[in-house]
Amino acid sequence: xxxxxxxxxxxxxxxxxxxxxxxxxxxxxxxxxxxxxxxxxxxxxxxxxxxxxxxxxxxxxxxxxxxxxxxxxxxxxxxxxxxxxxxxxxxxxxxxxxxxxxxxxxxxxxxxxxxxxxxxxxxxxxxxxxxxxxxxxxxxxxxxxxxxxxxxxxxxxxxxxxxxxxxxxxxxxxxxxxxxxxxxxxxxxxxxxxxxxxxxxxxxxxxxxxxxxxxxxxxxxxxxxxxxxxxxxxxx
Amino acid sequence: xxxxxxxxxxxxxxxxxxxxxxxxxxxxxxxxxxxxxxxxxxxxxxxxxxxxxxxxxxxxxxxxxxxxxxxxxxxxxxxxxxxxxxxxxxxxxxxxxxxxxxxxxxxxxxxxxxxxxxxxxxxxxxxxxxxxxxxxxxxxxxxxxxxxxxxxxxxxxxxxxxxxxxxxxxxxxxxxxxxxxxxxxxxxxxxxxxxxxxxxxxxxxxxxxxxxxxxxxxxxxxxxxxxxxxxxxxxxxxxxxxxxxxxxxxxxxxxxxxxxxxxxxxxxxxxxxxxxxxxxxxxxxxxxxxxxxxxxxxxxxxxxxxxxxxxxxxxxxxxxxxxxxxxxxxxxxxxxxxxxxxxxxxxxxxxxxxxxxxxxxxxxxxxxxxxxxxxxxxxxxxxxxxxxxxxxxxxxxxxxxxxxxxxxxxxxxxxx
Numbered sequence: 073x074x075x076x077x078x079x080x081x082x083x084x085x086x087x088x089x090x091x092x093x094x095x096x097x098x099x100x101x102x103x104x105x106x107x108x109x110x111x112x113x114x115x116x117x118x119x120x121x122x123x124x125x126x127x128x129x130x131x132x133x134x135x136x137x138x139x140x141x142x143x144x145x146x147x148x149x150x151x152x153x154x155x156x157x158x159x160x161x162x163x164x165x166x167x168x169x170x171x172x173x174x175x176x177x178x179x180x181x182x183x184x185x186x187x188x189x190x191x192x193x194x195x196x197x198x199x200x201x202x203x204x205x206x207x208x209x210x211x212x213x214x215x216x217x218x219x220x221x222x223x224x225x226x227x228x229x230x231x232x233x234x235x236x237x238x239x240x241x242x243x244x245x246x247x248x249x250x251x252x253x254x255x256x257x258x259x260x261x262x263x264x265x266x267x268x269x270x271x272x273x274x275x276x277x278x279x280x281x282x283x284x285x286x287x288x289x290x291x292x293x294x295x296x297x298x299x300x301x302x303x304x305x306x307x308x
Numbered sequence: 309x310x311x312x313x314x315x316x317x318x319x320x321x322x323x324x325x326x327x328x329x330x331x332x333x334x335x336x337x338x339x340x341x342x343x344x345x346x347x348x349x350x351x352x353x354x355x356x357x358x359x360x361x362x363x364x365x366x367x368x369x370x371x372x373x374x375x376x377x378x379x380x381x382x383x384x385x386x387x388x389x390x391x392x393x394x395x396x397x398x399x400x401x402x403x404x405x406x407x408x409x410x411x412x413x414x415x416x417x418x419x420x421x422x423x424x425x426x427x428x429x430x431x432x433x434x435x436x437x438x439x440x441x442x443x444x445x446x447x448x449x450x451x452x453x454x455x456x457x458x459x460x461x462x463x464x465x466x467x468x469x470x471x472x473x474x475x476x477x478x479x480x481x482x483x484x485x486x487x488x489x490x491x492x493x494x495x496x497x498x499x500x501x502x503x504x505x506x507x508x509x510x511x512x513x514x515x516x517x518x519x520x521x522x523x524x525x526x527x528x529x530x531x532x533x534x535x536x537x538x539x540x541x542x543x544x545x546x547x548x549x550x551x552x553x554x555x556x557x558x559x560x561x562x563x564x565x566x567x568x569x570x571x572x573x574x575x576x577x578x579x580x581x582x583x584x585x586x587x588x589x590x591x592x593x594x595x596x597x598x599x600x601x602x603x604x605x606x607x608x609x610x611x612x613x614x615x616x617x618x619x620x621x622x623x624x625x626x627x628x629x630x631x632x633x634x635x636x637x638x639x640x641x642x643x644x645x646x647x648x649x650x651x652x653x654x655x656x657x658x659x660x661x662x663x664x665x666x667x668x669x670x671x672x673x674x675x676x677x678x679x680x681x682x683x684x685x686x687x688x689x690x691x692x693x694x695x696x697x698x699x700x701x702x703x704x705x706x707x708x709x710x711x712x713x714x715x716x717x718x719x720x721x722x723x724x
Contacts, residue, residue, distance in 0.1 A: 121718055126633060126717050146638060147638075150637040153634065165626060167627060169321065178634055179635055181310065182637070188313075
């Protein structure tokens with residue numbers, strides 16, 4: 073599904089080249105649920121941005137769903153973000169002046185889709201927020217807001233969802249709900265890549281990729297067969 | 309359709325900041341309103357002048373003395389020129405083939421007294437041709453004749469307004485009127501004619517034989533000692549012979565005044581069309597000037613839009629980043645902000661147009677002493693105002709919108 077081949081991302085800070093990513097090569101299969109962990113400045117956000125087609129690598133090759141992304145123009149990348157990727161952010165990034173369902177409709181507007189309202193409602197029902205569709209984000213709890221954001225990521229039925237610290241602004245109960253929701257979506261066959269610095273969250277995925285100074289220092293499947301990860305064996 | 313979604317987004321985000329949107333629009337409302345009101349007042353003035361001239365007829369020429377040494381039109385200004393025209397000039401001109409009637413005319417302001425009533429009016433000393441040249445008809449009594457001219461009779465024909473001021477509903481015919489301490493007999497009253505140049509009433513007039521005027525009221529002599537004539541109105545058979553008649557008159561007067569080949573005329577022949585042209589130039593300049601004043605407020609309004617759009621783009625940096633992350637292309641973001649700017653401008657322009665229309669209507673209702681300026685908001689002005697509003701919206705929105713469209717999504721999402 074996702075193939076990164078020797079990806080580098082270099083920023084010029086004054087006269088010094090800083091390697092945000094320094095030769096990253098990984099492959100993530102369709103249906104995987106992966107956590108990327110690492111200290112701040114390790115390059116995990118940059119890696120997510122490259123995977124998310126928000127940032128172009130300085131060198132290397134990126135193949136998404138069989139398509140070489142490295143040489144696409146901005147408009148093509150926007151289409152890919154719209155159709156193949158769903159983003160979930162730490163701060164939810166909902167527009168507060170419009171309702172939940174209107175927020176969920178946004179990707180459909182840019183995708184020029186039909187039946188936007190029905191599809192947005194369906195996505196909200198999928199995350200369990202059908203009855204709150206006409207509430208504004210300010211009338212919803214943090215966990216509910218993040219669910220709206222997930223519904224927005226889901227609405228175009230993308231094969232991949234990218235989440236940048238999705239539980240970073242939530243209390244532990246809401247965090248568990250959100251992770252449970254991701255696991256559900258993972259069950260439905262969606263590839264999920266999330267960044268986190270909380271190990272108990274990372275351990276609820278199938279695979280943990282550890283970054284340090286722009287390099288992968290470890291990449292291993294989650295070993296502990298605790299109760300919440302009992303499904304991961306089935307999805308092989 | 310994407311465009312309807314974008315329109316909806318623009319409306320929602322403008323409504324989210326109602327006060328700010330309203331204040332920004334106010335700039336456009338004032339700008340568009342000012343331009344339209346000022347331009348329609350200018351157009352109204354122009355209409356008034358054009359219709360006045362058309363009423364007088366385009367087959368009229370006016371011959372006046374000119375100072376050949378003064379530049380341009382200054383030579384014809386009252387007082388700048390020497391008295392050079394005489395009754396004999398008028399007599400000679402009347403024999404030109406294309407001329408139907410001449411009316412040598414002198415004028416001044418006088419006080420007319422009848423019994424306890426008095427009024428101030430312009431008095432014309434002229435010939436029987438006056439009536440035809442200036443298009444007056446007699447309401448009662450008669451106009452003076454060549455016999456009155458020859459005998460220098462102290463008779464006067466009153467305009468309807470003067471007659472009413474002096475005699476009310478009484479019949480003025482045969483009554484005495486005192487002008488400059490001399491008694492005149494009223495022999496006729498003119499039909500009302502309404503309003504002429506710049507609102508001067510054409511009915512506030514008194515007409516007396518030119519010979520009487522010269523002998524008993526105001527005497528002015530040419531350098532050679534003849535009685536001077538201030539101007540000679542000439543009516544032609546048709547508007548088609550204006551050029552020909554002008555040339556004939558010029559040749560005739562040059563010969564009569566013995567002007568050498570290399571010298572300039574000491575008179576000028578002006579057609580109504582020429583005068584109309586000059587007035588139109590003046591009013592056009594006035595209209596453009598007024599329009600420019602309005603345009604300045606329009607410019608200020610558009611700067612207001614640009615300013616608020618820049619603020620809006622900065623405030624909504626994260627929103628822009630998010631929109632890009634979920635698939636908005638540069639042109640989508642560009643379109644979104646352009647639409648907001650255009651909508652601010654267009655709605656402001658439309659409200660300004662409405663205000664201007666009401667104001668212009670109000671101005672048209674004002675009675676400026678017997679005449680009104682019909683300030684017309686023409687469909688042309690409406691179309692121009694709407695297109696200018698949209699253009700201003702786009703022009704002032706393009707830079708902020710481009711800044712929004714160019715934002716790097718990653719940096720935008722990190723903002724704030």
